[in-house]
Amino acid sequence: MKLTRRAMIKDGLLVVSAGMIMPAIFSRGVSSARAQALDGSRLAQSANNRTLIVVQMAGGNDGLNTVVPFTDPLYLKLRPTLGLSETQVLPLDTRLGLHPNLSPLKKLWDAGHLAIVEGVGYPNQSLSHFQAMDIWQTLDLNGNGSQGWLGKLVSGLVDQEGHPFKSIDIGVQTAQALQSISTQVPTIANVSTYRIYPDPADTDGGNARLQALMKLYNSYPGTAPYAALLDTTALSAQDGSNQLRQADATYHPAVTYPKGPFADGLKVLAEAIVQGLGLRVGYVTLGGFDTHANQKSTHDTLMLTLANGLSAFYNDLAAHGKADNVVVMTWSEFGRRVDENGSLGTDHGTAAPLFVLGNPVSKGIYGEPPSLSNLDQNGNLKYTLDFRSVYATVLDRWMGASSKDVLGGSFGTQNFLPQA
C-alpha cells in the first residue's frame, strides 16, 4: 500500500493532502500544524539538509578519565588507582589527553574534525541521575519539564516533502529530549522489526486488514483517552515503515560497523541520511556509565564502544559523500567525583567535557577545564560553561534554528562551529 503524504506550507498553514484515506487523522494533523505555525514557525528554518546526531552517554560519564588533565599533579593524586598516566593518554596539547581507547577519535582530531567542549554544566548541579537527565533534556532547572529541547526543535521543522523521518530515536523508548506535544518521533529498535507483518492467509498482502485498522484509529473519538497519542503513533508507524523498508533494501554501508546495539543504531541513522529519508535529528544512547565500583574495565570498554561506533559512522558517511552535512554531539547527565572512592570507582559528579565531531566542526578545545583545586563543597568540579550555550551553538550555527525560541533565553554561542 502506498501512503505517500505530501505537505506544503500555504498561507501559514500546513495543508496536507493524501492519496487516500484518514480524513480525521489528517484534520488533526492540520490542526496541530496550525498550532505549530503559530507557535513553532519561529523555530522553523530555511530548508537545509543538515543533520544533528545526539549521543547520550547515560549514567554519568567520567569526564576526567575521558579528556584527561594528565599534567595536573592533583589528578593522579586524587585518582591513585584509576588515574591515567602521561604515557597512557593520547595527548591533545600540553594539558589534556584522550583516554587511550579513544584513538579513533584522536584520528578525527588530527584530521581537524573533533572539538572538545570543557567544563560543561549548570548552576547548582543535581547529583541525581534523573533530575540531571531531566534538566539536560527539558532545560527546566528544577527538573520538572516535560517537553524536550530536541522535541521543540523537531516540531518546528516543517518539511515540504512530509518526510516521516525528520527525526529518529534509536531504541524502544523515545528520549525525553525528543518529547513534544505535536510530533511523534519514529523510535526504531531495528530495521527488520520496524514493519507491520501481514497475515499470510490474506490474499492482498495485508492491505485490507491494515486499512481496517487505520480506520479504527481514525474513528477513535478525539475525546477518548490518549486519542492524539494513539492516532499519531499509528500514522507515524504506517508512514515510516514502508519507506524504511524500501531504503533498507538498497543501502550498503561502506564500512564494517562494530558489533553491538550502539553501532547498530548509528548504522540505522547513517542509512536514513545516506538514503535521503530527510533525517534532521538522530538520537542514540550508550548506557552503563554509572561506575561506582570497579570502574576501569567498564569505562575502558565504553570508551572503545563509543570511539569505534562514532568512527565507523563518520567513515560511512564520508564514503557516501555525506560527512559535510552531519554534526555529532555527545552528552552525559554529569561527570564523576574528582577523588575516586574506596570501591575502585567514582561517585556522582558535576561538570564534564563533551564531544562535537564532523567535517563542519572547528577543531579545538572550547571552554575551560575546571580547576581540580577549587572544588565545590561536595568535592566536585565547578562548571565553567553552561550546557545551554552548547545547545545554542548547534541550534543557531548548525540547524539554522532560533536558539532563543527553543531554549527560552540567550546563552551565547561557542566557536566550535563557524558563524552561520
Add this chain to the structure above:
Amino acid sequence: MDIDTDMYGDDSTQPRKPIDPHPIEPQLEMDTTQKNLTAQPVPNTSFATGNPTTPLQSVTTPLTPTAAVSRRKFMGVSVAGLAAIGGASAAAAVGGVALAKLLQNGGPGNIFHGPVASNAQIGHLLRHAGFGGSPDELAMYSNLGYNGAVDRLINYQQVPDDAMESRLNALNIDLNSPLNQQRWWLLRMSWTQRPLLEKMTLFWHGVLTSSYHKVGGPRAYMRMIIQNQFLRNHAFDTFDNILLGITSDPAMLFYLDLTKSRSNAPNENYARELMELFTLGLGHYTQQDVYEGAAALTGWHVKGLTSQYYPQDHNELVKTYLGHTGNLDYKDVLNILANHPATPWFITRRLFTFFAYENPSDDDLKPLVDTYVQSGHNMGEVMRTLLLSPQFASTKAYRGRIKSPVEFTVGAYHAMNINGDGNGLPTITTLMGQTLFDPPNVAGWPGDKVSALWLNSGTWMTRLNYIDLLLARGTVARTGLTPLVDLQGIVNTHQLNTPEQFVDHFSSFLLDGELASDRRTQLLDYFTAPGSSTFGAPITLGNGTSYPLGRVRGTLYLMMSSPEYQLN
C-alpha cells in the same frame, strides 16, 4: 575477615545495552532445582522475616531502634502536617508528568452503576490488579461481588496455584539464563490464579529494582530469581520488612554496590538511591545525608547466593542522618526511612500511579497514606484501600493508562489461553520496551510512571506483530504447526452462531464489552466482507455459514490491535 566472599567474582558491570533483543545466553553449570529459590537472603538478622504465607495477618510493629539516638516521633505528627510535607515536592520527584496530563482525558465520576459487579467493573479490576480475565474468570469473580473479588485477589494464599507451578515445572526451565528467567515469569503471570500477587511483584520489581547486567556475572544470575521470590513472598508485607529484605538482598547489594561499601570507605550509591528512589524522593535529604547514610549502611556483603552482615565491617562512628544522631546502622536507617513523613506519600504515589492513574492529587493519596500509618506500614492494607477507593472506580482510572509491554503481552497470552512454552515472549516484551530483570536504570521503567512513554511507532508495531504472531503466524500451513489459538474450537465451545456473536464474545472479555456501536459495525464489516484466504480451513459459525480464515482471525486481530485494547 574475608569480606570478598562473593564466590562469583566481581565481573559486575557489563556496559548497559539500550537495545538487546537477543541477549546471549551464557553457558551455565549451576544446579537449578527449586531449593535454590528458597535460599535465605537475610541470614544474619532477625528482621525481614515477616511471615510470607499470612502477610495480612502480620501487622508488624515498627522497628525498635537499637542505638541510643534522639529521634523525632513521626507517628505523632498530625495528618494535616503529613499532607503538607507530601505535597509539591513529592510531585516534583515523579517528574515529567505534564505531557501525560495533556494526553489523557477523562474526569471524575464512577463508570460503574448499580450494586452488582458489572462486566466492566470486574474487567477493570482484573486488568489493573492482574492481567485481565478469561470469560470463565470474569464470571467467577463477578459472582463474588466486587468486594469479594478484591478479597480473593489480596488473600492470595487462600487460592491454590498448584496448576501453574506444575505447568512451569513441566517445562524444566533453566533459571540461570536471563531469557529463561523472563520467560518463566511471563508464563507465571499468564497462568497464575493469584494475579494480584504477580502484579504486585511486578510493581515492586519496577521500584526496588535490579538488573541482571549487574548482579555479579553470568554465574550469579540466580540472584535475580532470589530477589524476585523475595518480592513475591513479601509483596503485601510491611514496608519496613520490604526495605530490610531488599537492602540485604544479594542482587541489590551488588546492583547498587553496597557489597563494595567498607567501614572505612563507604560507597554512596545505595544510600542515595534508597532515599531518592525507594522512600523519600528528591528534596527530602541532603548530600550530607547521603554520606552519613552510606557510613551507617556499611557491613552488608554478598556471600554467594545469600548475604551476610559483618558487624566488624560496620562504620562505628557517630553519624547524623536525617536529623538523627548516633552510631547508626542499617536498621536505624531503614527505621528512620519507613517512619519518615515523606515515605508514605512517595510510595503510595508510585502505587497509585501504577495501579490506577497518573498524577494523583494529595486528596487521592491521603486515604492510602492514612492506611500506611494506621496499619503499621502494611502494604496489603494500603492496596486494599486503593482497590476499594472511588478513585479506582472512576472514569479517570478506566482505560486510564497505556498498557505496559508486560501487561499487553501477558494479557493477550492469558486471554487467548495460550498453552505454549513462552519462547519468544522475552524478545517481544523487549521490543515493546520492557525487559524483565533488566530495567533501563535504577529508577525502573519510566512508563510505570508515565504510561504514554510505552507507546511509539516501533513499540506499537511490535504490539500488532505480536497479536499477528499469536493469531496467524503460528498457523502458516507449510510449517505444520498447531495453531496457537483454535478459533474453530472456540466458536464451537461458545456456540457462536453469527458474526455479531463472534465479535460480542471476544469483546466481552477483551474490551469489557465496552465497544461503541459504530466501531462494532466496522469489525462486522471486516468479518463479513467477501473474500478468500490463501490457505487454511474456513471458520464455520453455528449458523452453518463459513467465513475465510483470514477474515475471522483478522477481526480478532483488529480488536486486539485497536486503540481501546492498548489501554488498561
